Amino acid sequence: MKFKKAIAAIAAAAMALSAMSTGANAAATGVMDFEDGTINSNIIAFTPDAVIEGVTQSGDEASGVLSVADYNGSKMLKFACTDADSKVIKIRFDVKAMFGDDLDKITNIKMDVICASADGVTPPNWTGGCLQSIGSDAAGEAYPAEDQSTWEGGEYTNAATVVMPIEKKWLLPAKKWKLDAASSTLVFMKWSQSAGPANVDVYIDNIQFLDADGNGVAFAGSAAPAADTAPAADSGAATTAPATGNAPIAIAATVVVLAGVSMIVSRKRK
Secondary structure (H helix, E strand, O other), X not given: OHHHHHHHHHHHHHHHHHHHHHHHHHHHOOEEOOOOOEEEOOEEEOOOOOOOOOOOOOOOEOOEEEEEEEEOOEEEEEEEEOOOOOOEEEEEEEHHHHHHHHXXXXXXXXXXXXXXXXXXXXXXXXXXXXXXXXXXXXXXXXXXXXEEEEEEEXXXXXXXXXXXXXXXXXXOHHHOOOOOOOEEEEEEEEOOOOOOOOOEEEEEEEEEEEOOOOOEOOOOHHHOOOEEEOOEEOOOOOOOOOOOOOHHHXXXXXXHHHHHHHHHHHHHHO
């Protein structure tokens, strides 16, 4: 009985420590999975009424609300579109505030995207957009000029798309963010469409900011914990579930196995 209690205690401790480690690592290494239910304060819905110093909207922005939603078994960043007309969904990341002096280490950005009709019935039709990087100098001039990596999910007949992995890379080093820029921004866009429903919601998960070796770039100082609590939206269903890590379970299982081996060895010795 003592061994069984010991194994249970070890497994519980391993699970708790692993969960804490996973959350801390995600916050420290430029990865966002939204499992803590919060949105970093440097991420906003770039809507017509968004107020950003030195930034003027182009007029094609969709209205909507940003939240963390329980969707298909995972927590995801959700832009709930409220426009009656098809507009461009935009989510703005203040990467200068998020990464500080490590900003220029970012060479690759990845994320998983799902587009789903707000009514849960109408197919979203064609889906596509871009990840846009841009910066500005103290005078407000582009520095560097904007650079877009486009993504396309194709057309769908179901109410939601499959999980679409999208990625941004810079083909020209000169287009990468500059440490001496006054501002540096990443904008996710889901472009408008001429056919299909206007209200298409966007779900984003597993955002990764990676360096040249494929490692996550650490958030700067207060950027990681500086988060706003986001209300959970209604749960839904998508065609394919986004990937979620099982590291805590694997660690706990390993501990249990090792503890069991220890128990067997101990019994043999008696």
